[in-house]
Amino acid sequence: MMGYENQGFEEAHLYASKEEMASLVLNEDPSPPSNGSKSFPHDPLSSSPPFVEIPTDDTDPLHPPSANQVLPSHSSINSILEPPSYADAIFRSFDSDYVASPEVNSQDQSLSALPSFSSDYIKICVSDPQKEQEQSGSLVPGGSYYFTYLITTFTNLPEFNGAEFNVRRRFRDVVTLSDRISESYRGYFIPIRPDKSVVESQVMQQNEFVEQRRIALEKYLGRLAVHPVLKRSEELRVFLTVSGKMPLARTTDVASRMLDGAVRLPKQLFGGESVVGGAAEVSEVALPAKGGRDLLRIFRELKQSVVNDWGATKPPVIEEDKEFLEKKEKLQDLEQQISNVSQQAESLVKNHHDMGETMGQLGLAFVKLTKFESEEAIYDSQKACAADMKNVATAAVKASRLYRELNAQTVKHLEKLHEYLGVMLAVNNAFSDRTSALLTVQTLKSELSSLNSRIEKLEAASSKIFGGDRSRIRKIEELRETVRVTEEAKNCAVREYERIKENNKNELERLDKERQDDFLSMLKGFVVNQAGYAEKMANTWETVAEETSGYVK
Amino acid sequence: MNALQRSGSGSMAQSPRSSTSQAPYLTVSVTDPAKMGNGVQAYISYKVITKTNFPEYQGPEKIVIRRYSDFVWLRDRLFERYKGIFIPPLPEKSTVEKFRFSAEFIEMRRQALDVFVNRIASHHELQQSEDLRTFLLEDEQTMERERSQETGIFKKKPADFMQIFKDVQSRVSDVVLGKEKPVEESNPEYEKQKNYIFQLEDHLAEAQKHAYRLVKRHRELGQSLSDFGKAVKLLGTCEGNSLGKAFSELGAKSELLSIKLQREAHHLLMRFEEPLKDYVRAVQSIKATIAERANAFRHHCELAETIKFKEIDLNKLRLTRSEKLADAEREYEQLKADGKESKRKFETIVKLMNEEIARFQEQKTIDMGVVFHEFAEGQAHLAKSIAEAWRSLLPKLEACSSSLETPDA
Numbered sequence: 001m002m003g004y005e006n007q008g009f010e011e012a013h014l015y016a017s018k019e020e021m022a023s024l025v026l027n028e029d030p031s032p033p034s035n036g037s038k039s040f041p042h043d044p045l046s047s048s049p050p051f052v053e054i055p056t057d058d059t060d061p062l063h064p065p066s067a068n069q070v071l072p073s074h075s076s077i078n079s080i081l082e083p084p085s086y087a088d089a090i091f092r093s094f095d096s097d098y099v100a101s102p103e104v105n106s107q108d109q110s111l112s113a114l115p116s117f118s119s120d121y122i123k124i125c126v127s128d129p130q131k132e133q134e135q136s137g138s139l140v141p142g143g144s145y146y147f148t149y150l151i152t153t154f155t156n157l158p159e160f161n162g163a164e165f166n167v168r169r170r171f172r173d174v175v176t177l178s179d180r181i182s183e184s185y186r187g188y189f190i191p192i193r194p195d196k197s198v199v200e201s202q203v204m205q206q207n208e209f210v211e212q213r214r215i216a217l218e219k220y221l222g223r224l225a226v227h228p229v230l231k232r233s234e235e236l237r238v239f240l241t242v243s244g245k246m247p248l249a250r251t252t253d254v255a256s257r258m259l260d261g262a263v264r265l266p267k268q269l270f271g272g273e274s275v276v277g278g279a280a281e282v283s284e285v286a287l288p289a290k291g292g293r294d295l296l297r298i299f300r301e302l303k304q305s306v307v308n309d310w311g312a313t314k315p316p317v318i319e320e321d322k323e324f325l326e327k328k329e330k331l332q333d334l335e336q337q338i339s340n341v342s343q344q345a346e347s348l349v350k351n352h353h354d355m356g357e358t359m360g361q362l363g364l365a366f367v368k369l370t371k372f373e374s375e376e377a378i379y380d381s382q383k384a385c386a387a388d389m390k391n392v393a394t395a396a397v398k399a400s401r402l403y404r405e406l407n408a409q410t411v412k413h414l415e416k417l418h419e420y421l422g423v424m425l426a427v428n429n430a431f432s433d434r435t436s437a438l439l440t441v442q443t444l445k446s447e448l449s450s451l452n453s454r455i456e457k458l459e460a461a462s463s464k465i466f467g468g469d470r471s472r473i474r475k476i477e478e479l480r481e482t483v484r485v486t487e488e489a490k491n492c493a494v495r496e497y498e499r500i501k502e503n504n505k506n507e508l509e510r511l512d513k514e515r516q517d518d519f520l521s522m523l524k525g526f527v528v529n530q531a532g533y534a535e536k537m538a539n540t541w542e543t544v545a546e547e548t549s550g551y552v553k
Numbered sequence: 554m555n556a557l558q559r560s561g562s563g564s565m566a567q568s569p570r571s572s573t574s575q576a577p578y579l580t581v582s583v584t585d586p587a588k589m590g591n592g593v594q595a596y597i598s599y600k601v602i603t604k605t606n607f608p609e610y611q612g613p614e615k616i617v618i619r620r621y622s623d624f625v626w627l628r629d630r631l632f633e634r635y636k637g638i639f640i641p642p643l644p645e646k647s648t649v650e651k652f653r654f655s656a657e658f659i660e661m662r663r664q665a666l667d668v669f670v671n672r673i674a675s676h677h678e679l680q681q682s683e684d685l686r687t688f689l690l691e692d693e694q695t696m697e698r699e700r701s702q703e704t705g706i707f708k709k710k711p712a713d714f715m716q717i718f719k720d721v722q723s724r725v726s727d728v729v730l731g732k733e734k735p736v737e738e739s740n741p742e743y744e745k746q747k748n749y750i751f752q753l754e755d756h757l758a759e760a761q762k763h764a765y766r767l768v769k770r771h772r773e774l775g776q777s778l779s780d781f782g783k784a785v786k787l788l789g790t791c792e793g794n795s796l797g798k799a800f801s802e803l804g805a806k807s808e809l810l811s812i813k814l815q816r817e818a819h820h821l822l823m824r825f826e827e828p829l830k831d832y833v834r835a836v837q838s839i840k841a842t843i844a845e846r847a848n849a850f851r852h853h854c855e856l857a858e859t860i861k862f863k864e865i866d867l868n869k870l871r872l873t874r875s876e877k878l879a880d881a882e883r884e885y886e887q888l889k890a891d892g893k894e895s896k897r898k899f900e901t902i903v904k905l906m907n908e909e910i911a912r913f914q915e916q917k918t919i920d921m922g923v924v925f926h927e928f929a930e931g932q933a934h935l936a937k938s939i940a941e942a943w944r945s946l947l948p949k950l951e952a953c954s955s956s957l958e959t960p961d962a
Contacts, residue, residue, distance in 0.1 A: 337788040344781040351777040355770040362763040369756045381918040516796045527943045534940035541933035551922030
């Protein structure tokens with residue numbers, strides 16, 4: 001009677017096998033569930049045929065909680081409606097690189113076109129949160145506690161030397177991991193780690209909070225695992241595989257980025273980018289003794305002078321790379337636009353939601369009318385009217401459900417936009433890395449030039465005294481030594497800067513490519529989804545139009 | 554023509570003096586609303602065009618200018634004269650919106666007035682009414698005179714339905730408060746019908762409420778689609794190249810759909826929500842007739858009481874051979890005649906109501922059927938356009954991805 005057996009529509013019909021659907025309706029004639037799980041798209045778009053899936057548990061429950069809001073549970077009203085949807089399949093648009101779950105999937109989500117990555121496999125699951133007591137003597141009597149999470153990794157990357165790993169980590173460890181990666185991989189677009197969000201934890205129930213955190217951690221680690229460079233990082237590997245206490249030491253937060261850059265120099269001096277196993281304490285690395293310490297002091301003083309500056313701004317970096325500046329501006333603009341679209345998309349979802357709700361309420365009102373007219377109907381015309389109302393009611397309730405399903409899918413598609421807002425943050429960080437590296441270079445350069453001019457002055461003064469000025473000469477010697485060290489440091493800084501620039505460039509290319517792919521697939525998914533549900537709604541209403549066509553002959 | 558007109562309207566009455574061989578017809582249209590006057594005195598006038606072959610109308614077509622209060626006059630007159638018949642309802646007399654006179658409000662009112670007149674014109678009894686002829690044919694000055702006379706003669710404004718309801722309701726509360734039991738028919742079938750009418754109003758009102766909200770939702774969604782489209786287009790210009798184009802096209806489609814949604818919102822308002830509201834009013838009009846019937850019944854009962862007492866008096870007078878006897882007998886006869894008349898009136902109302910209820914149900918089924926049909930068609934059409942619009946993007950999106958896969962020059 002429903003008429004959705006009509007051909008020519010791009011839908012597959014499936015058993016809607018959920019019990020909830022069945023419980024919704026009690027009626028005499030269950031329409032025979034239409035068989036078959038084939039989709040038959042009539043336009044030859046191979047990459048996005050509408051697939052239909054049997055609802056799994058992680059999708060929104062098809063009907064019950066919300067359905068119970070729409071329809072009161074007295075059976076008499078339920079008996080008015082026909083069985084809603086043996087053939088009322090959940091429609092999901094399915095594009096090749098889109099998986100409807102927030103879990104990390106095994107494939108690189110956006111580089112499906114590149115064959116070179118298809119052999120890599122790393123999947124990370126976060127589960128089983130457990131409460132543990134704080135071991136070290138805490139000031140608070142009774143002890144505080146924290147949560148640990150089980151991190152399970154499946155991989156075939158050779159560096160791992162194994163296929164499966166299980167470790168327990170707490171959130172603090174994740175923060176450490178994130179910090180260490182940020183230090184070692186400057187210039188890369190590093191995924192942003194989940195917030196510490198202390199405030200929220202006090203507002204929410206603990207269970208909710210822990211679950212939210214678990215999901216966020218899984219997402220975060222998944223993003224790391226998908227990044228072509230970071231997935232191979234030592235830091236990540238250690239984090240994922242080494243059992244027991246977290247082996248990555250916490251970064252000793254030395255100073256602002258400027259100083260960080262300088263502190264890193266000695267490391268760079270001796271080659272090797274990511275040295276795991278200890279914060280690079282400058283003092284530990286073999287440095288030309290005095291000059292090195294002087295260098296450090298110089299930088300501290302420089303930093304101090306900057307801080308003392310009332311404006312409290314860092315000295316301006318003269319970025320000469322026009323192309324970079326253009327690109328940066330473009331990306332800022334892009335970020336703004338993505339944010340706008342994201343907002344409007346949210347609003348769109350809300351409006352669809354409201355429409356669905358009102359449609360449902362209208363359906364309900366007609367259900368009641370139907371019941372009312374049928375009870376003790378005196379005239380035949382009343383019975384006919386009741387029958388018409390029933391059709392309208394059924395269609396309206398169905399349409400209401402369709403809006404809800406549509407929205408659940410739309411939200412998943414448009415999540416991509418939110419993801420990219422996060423990516424923009426990572427991009428900003430990477431650009432900051434570059435800026436601070438450039439600042440380091442420029443600082444060192446100006447330092448060098450001032451050192452040299454001091455030497456010149458001293459030499460000029462000293463040359464006036466016949467036989468030389470021993471104290472001045474000694475001073476000059478010291479200064480020359482400082483110049484030598486500073487020169488090396490400057491070269492290091494320049495190398496670092498160039499490295500970061502290169503990272504930026506590669507990452508930008510990767511971002512552009514991935515973004516195009518991601519957005520394109522998002523658009524496709526969105527469009528197919530909207531179209532599919534609109535078609536279903538058209539069917540529903542066409543049936544009613546058919547059934548009432550007698551009135552307009 | 555309004556969809557709420559019954560097809561083949563006006564052809565019910567067979568005029569015996571009809572000289573034409575054609576079937577009799579009487580159709581009216583209310584059109585061309587025009588704002589007249591200024592400020593507080595402003596009002597809307599409508600062109601009322603009558604097409605008929607009824608002989609009394611002296612001509613196939615007539616055009617007159619009428620305003621809202623003229624329609625009210627007609628309704629009041631019919632209500633007084635045709636007790637027992639469900640007089641078609643009028644749109645509300647608005648005090649606030651009147652000053653704003655939005656285009657939508659004017660259109661809603663015009664439609665309701667058109668429906669009103671046509672319902673009268675297609676009712677086999679009402680279409681014969683002299684008042685209807687006056688309304689349809691007389692010039693404006695005559696109309697104005699008629700209107701001003703009305704307030705003098707009929708003190709109780711039957712248009713004031715609220716007052717009637719209050720009478721009915723106060724009677725109920727009297728019973729609750731233990732006051733004198735009101736005189737009411739003890740007709741169980743009629744009781745059921747009354748209950749039905751009262752409940753029907755509630756149900757219809759609820760449906761209308763949600764229909765109105767649905768109109769709003771369409772408007773809101775339309776606005777949202779427009780905003781979304783704009784934002785997406787901006788993103789498109791930012792992205793550039795083929796992806797940017799894809800975004801731009803998507804944004805354009807979204808804006809297009811926004812327009813369709815606004816159109817459907819208007820369509821829903823005029824063809825779904827307003828007819829429902831109209832039926833709520835129609836049921837209220839039935840309630841007014843119910844009140845009239847109650848009045849007639851009470852009147853008849855009171856008279857019967859009075860007659861009984863008069864009889865007793867009369868017999869007393871007969872026994873005492875009073876000279877008042879003659880007068881009393883005359884009065885008594887008069888009362889009996891009145892009693893007969895009131896009984897006749899009451900029975901007429903009952904008979905008419907029975908016919909009217911059947912007619913009402915039939916008409917409701919047809920009218921609602923049309924409304925539902927148009928509602929479903931509108932929704933189906935909208936959904937199809939939406940699907941088409943989105944699907945039309947797919948080839949372009951495909952083209953984009955293939956251009957992305959090939960390395961750029």
